[in-house]
Amino acid sequence: MLLIQLFVMAILLVSPFRVGIAQHNKENLPKAKITPGAYNTGLYLKDLKGKKIGIFANQTSIIGKKHLVDSLLNAGVNVVRIFSPEHGFRGTVDAGEQVNDGKDLKTGLPITSLYGSHKKPTKADLQGIELVVFDIQDVGARFYTYISSLEYLMEATLENRIPLMILDRPNPNGWYVDGPVLNSKFRSFVGMQPIPIVYGMTIGEYGLMLAGEQWLSAKANEAYASNKSLVRIIKCDHYSHSMKYMLPVNPSPNLREMQAIYWYPSTCLFEGTIFSEGRGTAKPFQIIGHPDLTSGPYSFTPKPDAGAKNSKCYYKLCRGWNLSGSIDEVLKQVNGKIQIRLLMDAYQQFPGKDSFFIPDNFDQKAGNDILRKQIMEGVSEVEIRKTWEPELKKFRVIRKKYLLYKDF
Helix, strand or coil: CCHHHHHHHCCCCCCCCCCCHHHCCHHHCCCCCCECHHHCHHHCHHHHCCCEEEEEECCCCEECCEEHHHHHHHCCCEEEEEEECCCCCCCCCCCCCCCCCEECCCCCCEEEECCCCCCCCCCCCCCCCCEEEEECCCCCECCCCHHHHHHHHHHHHHHCCCCEEEECCCCCCCCCCECCCCCHHHCECCECCCCCCECCCCHHHHHHHHHHCCCCCHHHHHHHHHCHHHEEEECCECCCCCCCCCCCCCCECCECCHHHHHHHHHHHHHHHECCECCCCCCCCCCEEEECCCCCCCEEECCCCECCECCCCCCCCCEEEEECCCCHHHHHHHHCCCCCCHHHHHHHHHCCCHHHCECHHHHHHHHCCCHHHHHHHCCCCHHHHHHHHHHHHHHHHHHHHCCCCCCCC
């Protein structure tokens, strides 16, 4: 039996996930409650009042159980425009689906979509805005597009000399660094900078790296060099990179559980194959398979649902693997690494090897075309990881310069 079968058989019978921090091993828990930057209103509210404020936000932008926008409006802050990322302001739009401009039904505020063909705010979008607040929960994978949206927003605000305030939030995958570093030839919205798949930084730290390494536009780099106060980070309290942060809100429609968030850096690579990555099931990014696979300990039939109206293999019986389990079981299986063994074993078991990969999609997510070729050529996992290490070593040195919290 191949390794992937052994890998998952032990957790197939684990009881269903129940929301709550109690399932975490006690050694993973912080001694004090982690407080995201948005909660620390005393550090920034006075700087927002009396100004016209733009806010880049979605459904994760909360203080307790209340949306940041509602909290700021109640505090007398003059919010004049909302900017929204992939999945929209309320987080209900499918992955890759067009997000349109509009108006928030609750507040009546205008919403400018920064996803699709319009990713970078124009001067007109920022007209009259005196300060922009960015508050988005990231999950710490290079191809999760919120860090790309941050990059475009930073360029626009710096180019127009408008202060940007980033309300930092913990990274649930901020406890390790792994994966191939992006080759700039494969730059796209799902990977814009030379970082590994898992980069181990909060979104605030990442923003500092974008500016500090001069990875922005020439005009934005010049503005930051002349006035670093144009970018301000409101830090989290009681957070370090060794901690496992439990998200209070789903960051996107198909990341519905902490287990999916932990698996995501590994299983999202299946988006670059013809395999289902579990969209249209109850466990997206925790279930993988395909109708043509003749073996595998698990079967499922993906169907359209509210978070995935269109995807692969719908209404077809797939065979494959169910990687779900308790949080501690999943953390043990992930073990601080991109689990490329899943891809390698799936490829070896699949009968139609010539059609397994969707090359452009896979290479963009991997950040190069080397990983795909290595898997096709049967290169061992040990040898694949050796090829990552020189660039990973360089990245770790750069990363250290911008950390705001104790490292793992």
